[in-house]
Amino acid sequence: MAHFTKATSVKDWLNQRLAVEKVEKVMASEYWIPKNINFLWAMGMVLAITFALLLVSGIFLLMYYQPDVKDAFYSVNYTIMRDVDFGWLWRHVHGVAASVVFLVIYIHMFTGIYYGSYKKGREMIWISGMLLFVTFSAEAFSGYMLPWGQMSYWAGMVITNIFSLGGLHMDGLVEWIRGDYVPAQAFLTRFFMLHVLLLPLAIMGLIGLHFAALRIPHVNNQDGEEIDFHAESKKYLAGDKAGSKVMRFANDFMSKDMMVVGIYLIFFFYLVFFQYGFALDPVNFDPADGLKTPAHIYPEWYFLWSYEILRPFSVNIGLIAFGFAQVIFMLLPWLDLSPNAVPASRRGAFNIWFWILLVDMIVLTAMGKLPPEGIFSTIGLVAALLFIILWVALPFITKNEKKA
Amino acid sequence: MHNSSRRGFMGKAFGAVAGVGAVGSLVAMKKTWDPLPSVKAAGFTTLDMTIYPEGELITEKWRGKPIFVLKKTPEMVASQTESQKARDVVVGDSHFMLAIGLCTHLGCIPGYNAAEKSFLCACHGGQFNWAGEVTKVPPPRAFDIPPFKIEGTKIVLGEVGPEYKAMKDSGITL
Ligand code: HEM
Ligand code: FES
Secondary structure (H helix, E strand, C coil): CCCCCCCCCHHHHHHHHHCHHHHHHHHHHCCEEECCCCHHHHHHHHHHHHHHHHHHHHHHHHCCCCCCCCCHHHHHHHHHHHHCCCHHHHHHHHHHHHHHHHHHHHHHHHHHHHHCCCCCCCHHHHHHHHHHHHHHHHHHHHHHHCCCEHHHHHHHHHHHHHHHCHHHCCHHHHHHHHCCCCCCHHHHHHHHHHHHHHHHHHHHHHHHHHHHHHHCCCCCCCCCCCCCHHHHHHHHHCCCCCCCCEEEHHHHHHHHHHHHHHHHHHHHHHHHHHCHHHHCCHHHHCECCCCCCCCCCCCCHHHHHHHHHHCCCCHHHHHHHHHHHHHHHHHHHHHCCCCCCCCHHHCCHHHHHHHHHHHHHHHHHHHHHCCCCHHHHHHHHHHHHHHHHHHHHHHHHHHCCCCC | CHHHHHHHHHHHHHHHHHHHHHHHHHHHHHHHCCCCHHHHHCCCEEEEHHHCCECCEEEEEECCEEEEEEECCHHHHHCCCHHHHHHCEEECCEEEEEEECCCCCCCCCCEEECCCCEEECCCCCCEEECCCCEEECCCCCCCCCCCEEEECCEEEECCCCHHHHHHHHCCCCC
């Protein structure tokens, strides 16, 4: 039987029951971080903080929001925005955070691609990260339905229609997802449930998995150097802090992380107070009308690149290209055949591939926002084809890469 | 030995119970997301076909969806190709383009340009002519035609009449 002694302090009392000291060591002061990293490694923490902002602002919105097709629009645009004291603040924080979180996710992803942080034991970090990306996308889409404005309705219509899978004509599946022939009450309430319960739960679980996946391989570093964390941490604990290649996560690395978070939060609240407009589409300030499509519909900026891959093709080919774009990032660790896990700048052809992919996705994003006419259609088509060609070419480019 | 086979049996017995439970729950969950009977039942709309002006697009509503009604002008009727004739809905001596007003690509409502007698879908640039046929992709097929039944000078949407059945059987509409 476990033996308990009279506690000498509150800490000792807790230690006997919860091993708090041990937990603190494992999670923080003896969780080792390489010294050779830069501010891009703080993006994970920035994402965690942004998720917390979404959660808190969401809880306050939830207290006045009404998931009813008759009341939803007014509960958001009148009750929350005008009646509730500081209601606008929660809405602006929520909207801005939902948009900015994708900017940070993209920076975080491209950092991972640039430094090769998805191979040599880091595959599970990458996969859990991509699953987070997918669930975040679903979370953003379901949240977009809730104000029940024109953009909510028509985005709901178009995106659910994708599930008819073009030539397969699975209209029954679309009606099942909606619970109606068109987006209506059943649709709104079930997306409300997804947005406030099921998807946030999944995200929290996936963040746990993402962190667990980091534990054994540890984070990568600016040179892709394979560090012997066991030996280096011993050196550190023996007193050779300067000679060791690693440092404690807390408080040492954390203080640097939080410095970046501080700068980010200043930028973030600048957007919330003075530049929130980009996160709230003006068309969505008209209530949903099933008999009138807005003149020009487009998704939020973070979905534009994949939308532009769908748009220039006939329906079936478009859907195949779109499906390709959704899953291909997930397969990156197996499409990059080179064993080198070093920065792209030292990887020859891969470096070129990396920058073309980045620019191509920016071009796709820009074209997705413009009406599908004339020269924009053509540029969009070329950029979409280039995206596919790049991914098909990746194994060939990396196969014969020299050992870096 | 004896023990392990007993545990093996208990494991399998639990697996069987859990399996039945899992399948049952999935069925219940699937059915819970089906459209409600009230949604399915509220599905009939009657249109008086004598009131439509020639050459003008009128939008009606059926099952929450827009329905396009365009009474064709004599010039349109005279110029119809075989495939356009096959989509023609004739009530008395009037000819109509009758269709679900949702783009067959991803479901936006295309806008009608009366001067050019054609539809443009703003979502992804699809185009249709006045008879409902595609003139520019991505839409994969002409406008779908809603189930209809002709009753004198009226049309009931949601009921299947012989004219609609013939169109469906010959693959003119889905
Ligand atoms: C809300 C979503 C996310 C949160 C909260 C999050 C959090 C974190 C944290 C705290 C770290 C460790 C610090 C760092 O290296 O930045 C990390 C690392 C990582 N994450 Fe995420 N992440 C998220 C989404 C993603 C996504 C979408 C991807 C892309 C597929 C991804 C891929 C990675 C990779 C590859 C690493 C390892 C970086 C390295 O070893 O250098 N994460 N994440
Ligand atoms: S929905 Fe009409 S072209 Fe895509």
